[in-house]
Amino acid sequence: MFDSLSERLGRTIKNLRGQGRLSEDNIKDTLREVRMALLEADVALPVVKQLIDAIREKAMGQEVIGSLSPGQAFIKIVNDELVSVMGDNAQPLNLSTQPPAVVLMAGLQGAGKTTTVAKLARLLKERDKKKVMVVSCDVYRPAAIKQLETLADSVGAIFFASSIDQSPVAIAKSALDAARKQMVDVLLVDTAGRLAIDEEMMAEIKDLHAAIKPVETLFVVDSMTGQDAATTAAAFGEALPLTGVVLTKTDGDARGGAALSVRVITGKPIKFIGAGEKTDALETFHPDRIASRILGMGDVVSLVEEVTAKVDHDKAEKFANKMKKGHNFDLVDLKDQLEQMANMGGMAALMDKMPGMNEVPEAMKKKMDDKQFVHMIALVNSMTPQERKYPAILKGSRKKRIATGAGLQVQDVNRLLKQHQQMARTMKKMSKGGMAKMMRSMQGKLPPGMGGMGGMGGMGMK
Missing domain, CATH: 1.20.120.140 (SRP54, nucleotide-binding domain)
Structure with missing residues (x-):
């Protein structure tokens, strides 16, 4: 982005x-x-x-x-x-009401409303410890109801069943009654989208809004539509009392026009941005952090928050202790590091938050392809436990078997081994105090209070 x-x-x-x-x-x-x-x-x-x-x-x-x-x-x-x-400051959801707090999601077809409902449900459950129910009022696409049911199951939210022979208002009212009976904290209401703004659509969603009186009405919009996103949001804002905007598909938006336009054009704050299809790919919109990214200064605060939330800290601690004791960095360790990185959104997501990435040559950025990580993990999975622990025994016939098992080439195995050797040398230096020296040199470059964060991922050595 x-x-x-x-x-x-x-x-x-x-x-x-x-x-x-x-x-x-x-x-x-x-x-x-x-x-x-x-x-x-x-x-x-x-x-x-x-x-x-x-x-x-x-x-x-x-x-x-x-x-x-x-x-x-x-x-x-x-x-x-x-x-x-x-917008100066991040604008959190206003859920300070008698439960259940109702959040209505509006937007055009294809903007990513249903996926965003699941992402928001997961965020509210994991970060705010809320009991969340979701319901689909999209009676025009049976697949949308089934999609939300599947996503709700994957994030652990309560799914309220609906069918295409019901009216959207009837569905929403029934869901609200059920949410009250089940002592739900937040009810997320997914609505039908259209390919374009039309009177029928607006009339329907106005009736829906009047029936359930949501505390938050969020407009979900595809950021890749640029300033059109702001124009569409403004049109919805005339029909509905919007309280905020969610920008989706920001991972595919290299321009960022929507993020800079929406607040001014609509007068409504951007509350969240979504990147990718994974249900954990939703983050609070912080204007100061986004400005920092735009100017190539990175977003260290969000990066540290992400590491804190998504890294397996037990595994990281074991790895750190192993390196401190001078044990070898084997292929199992490499695989763990790659999986931790993938869990944080992959290399592209991490690079987006690192300072100075706007000065990195495009050719070099393209080399940092997440597909390479997938291939590397597949190669390690294709090895025996002995081969993972002792990479030095990997010779011609073993390499060929491993490559075939992963559906790759022998040169891919050679590339993996070369990268492993480079990382092993780096880890050896870190185990002798190199990491501590690096962190001390970064003290003045990190935001106040974060100089002692101790590293990221499995590299939390001191």
Whole structure:
């Protein structure tokens, strides 16, 4: 997400380096480049104008304070304005009502409403310890009801059954009664989508809203539609009292125009962003963290939160102790590390949150393909326990058998072994205090209070 915008802004800001003061002359060209970057990212024109005007006003003639360069001063100004446009602070769901708190999900067909309902149910269960019920009011697509039932089962939410011969209002009212009887904390209501906005659709969802009086009405929209996402959200906002927006499919959105446009165009906050189909791929929208990602500064806070929530800490502790004692880093350890990374969304998701990734060459990013991790795990699974523990015994015939078992080539086995050797050398250095030295050097670069986080994943050695 934001790849193209980050790259363009990064190049633009570099041009300011070496200047002693931000003036009209050296800001003019920079603002033109920023404007083009925003337009290419499909940010809505009114939002582009608002951003540029605000940046110009604050940047003109500003003295560079302390050791800051003009480029750094300009980044600070752009960062502050991006945060302001996207809403300043994260806006949590307002569930402070007599249970069950009803959350109505609206949006066009294909936006990802049903998947988002399951993701939100899982988030509320695991993070907020809520008892959650879900119901589908999509009587036009029987497959949608079945899909929600399957997803509800996978995330451990209560599924309220519905059928296509019922009216959406009747379904919602019955679900609400059932939620009260079962002492449910939150009821998530999935609604029917359409390929386009139409009067029939709006009338139906208005009746639904009036019948169940939700405390939250969230508009789910595909971020890849760019500024159209903001326009569609605004149209829904005229028909419904929306309380927030959920941006989906952000993993496929290299531009980010929707994230920058929605708040201004609709006046409603973005509450969540979703990336991918997995039910854990939903995160709270933090404007300051997103601005940091856009400017290539990463999102260390979210990265640490994700590590804390998703890493198997018992396994990580055992691995750390093993490395401290000087034991060899074998292929079982490598497989564990790869699986931990996959559990956090894969390399692409991690890279999106790491500082400076906008400066990494595109060719290098493409090499960091999650498919390689899948292949590597498959190769390790194709080995015997002895081969995993003692990679040195892997010779010609064994390599051929392993490659065949994984449906790959012998050169893939060789590549795996080479990468394992490189990681083994790194782990050996870390076990001798290298990791502690690296963490100490990072102390000043991490957000306040996070300098002692001790590493990530299985690499929590001290």
